[in-house]
Amino acid sequence: MKKLPLKIALLLIVLISGSNLFAQDFQGKASYMSKTTMDLDQFGGQDMTPERKNQIQERMKSFLEKEYTLTFNKLESIYKEDEKLAAPGARGGRGGFGSSLTGGPIYKNVQTKELLKDEEFFGKQFLVKDELKAIEWQMGTETKTIGQYTCFKATATIEPQGVDFRSFRGPRGARSRNNSEGAKDSTDANKPAEPKMIEVVAWYTPQIPVNQGPGNYWGLPGLILEVNADRTTILCTKIVLNPKEKETIEKPKKGQEVTQKEYTEITTKKMEEMREMYGGRNRGGGRRRN
Template sequence: MKSKMLTVLFMFFTMYSGFSQDFQGKATYESKTQVNMDFGNRQIPEDRKKEIMERMKKANEKTYELVFNAKESLYEEDEKLEQPGGNSGRGRGFRAMGSAGGDLYKNIEDGRYLIKNELFGKIFLIEDDLEKLDWKLESDTKQIGKYTAYKAVAVKTVKRPNMQALFRRRNTDGKDGEGTKEKKVEEFIEKEVEIVAWYTPEIPINQGPADYWGLPGLILAVSDDVTTIVCSKITLNPKEKIEIKAPKKGKKVTQAEYDEISREKMKEMRENFRGGRGGGRGGARF
C-alpha cells in the first residue's frame, strides 16, 4: 500500500510539473442530499408528509460547475429554469452553517475562501481560512468516467440544522404533544462524520467540489453522512479562456459570524412555526 501511494504522489508531481501555469478546466458535479424530516407532534396527513418529503428530495438534487486552475476555483450552482407555479429554490430560505449554498471561491495559494450566500433575502460575503482536512490516502481505486480515481478518507466536524427543532410545535398550555413540559431542542446538531473522497492524479491539481480540496489530484467524487457529489463531465483547457472571479458583493462576515446569524434566524423560524405563522410575513427579519 505504501509503495502504491508513493507511486500516486510521484505521478502527481510529475504531471503537475508538466502542466503550464495557465492550465484551466471545468467540471460538472451532481449533488444529492438525503433529508430526514421529523414533523414532531404536528398533525399533518400522511399524503401531505409524502408530498413535502418529495419536494425536499427534489430541492436537494442539484447540479454544480467547478471552474479551476492551479491556484483558484469557483464552485457555482447550475440554476434550473423555474417551474410554473414553483420556486427555483436557489438563495431562498435557510442554508446550513458552513455550506456552500452560494458561489464558493477557493484560493489554494492563499489558503482562503469566499462564499456569497443569501439568507432570507440578505446577501452575505463569508471570508475565512480554508479548512485543512487530515486526509488518509488508501489503495482502493475505481473508474470514474475515463479517469482512474484513488480513495481518501478524513473525519470532519459538521453542524447540521435540527429539523425536529424547526417543526416541533408547542401547545398553547406550554406543553408538548404528550402533556409534559417541552424539552429544549437545539437548533443545530454538531457531530463528527467520515468523508470519503475519490481523486485522480491524472488531473494534478488539489481542487475539488464544495469546500473540499487538498488531495494529489482533482476530487471527482466525495460523500459524507448525507450528501454525495459525483463528477459527470470534465473539460480541460477549453478554447474559450476561463476567467475566475472571486465574489465581491454582500455584507462581509467571518464563518463564525455567519453561523451565529444563521443560528439566530433558525431560532426565529422555530418561534414562527410554533406561533402558527409558518415563516410568512412574520418570518425572519434582519
C-alpha cells in the first residue's frame, strides 16, 4: 500500500488523538445493502424478450439484492447476511439457484491475518479457512460524504474469489461467439473463461479508524462504507458505535475445512458439470415441442 497523502495523514492523527474508539472494549455495528446486476445475454439470453428478462431478474432479486451487518472491534469482524422472512405466497428456494450457493458469515482478524468463511454449496457445508491477503490499495485525496462521515477514495485491482458465473454462459451464447470468431474449437466454448481482474473503488472514513470493511474488503485506515466492484455495489446505511449490548464475535466452525483455492476448484468443477448437462439437454431436446 502506498504512503498516505499528507492531507489524510494529518486527519488521522487528529482523529485518533482525540478519539476514544480504541478503548479496550470498543465495538461497532454497520449495516450494508448489497446490489448486483446481471447481464442475461452472457447466459444465453440473447433470444429472450425484454419481458422474459424482467421476469428472471425479478425472480433473482432475492439473490442479487441483500442486506448485511458487519460487527467489528479493533482487530476482528464478522459479516453476516440479515435474515428475512419469505414473502407470503412466494415460491420456496428449494432446488433453485439461490439455495444451491449460500454464503454464510465471513470472519476476519486483521492482527492474525485469519480469514474464515461459512459456505454452503448444493447442500454441503464448507469452512473456507485461508490467510487474509493484503489488498494493494491506491490512496487518493478525493472525498465525499456518506451519512455524517467524510470518506476518502481508494482503488485497487483484484482477482475475484470464488466462482465467476459469467464464465459459464449458455450454449447459444457460446455458439454465437464461436461463429463470430470462427477460429475456436467447439470444445473451447465449454471451458470457463480465465478469471479476469476487476477494478474496485472503495470509500472509507478515518472518523472510524479501524481497517475493517464488508465482505473480503479491509486494509484501509478507516471503516469502508462503500464498495463498487464490477457489477456489485455495497453501501453502508447505518452505523452504531459502542452499542449498549455488545455482541460476541465468534468464528465460524462448521463444515469441511478447505482453502479458498480448493473451494473455488470444487465449485467450478460442479458448475462445469451443470453447464454440460444443460447444454446436452438443450441440444437433445430443443425441438421437442415440434
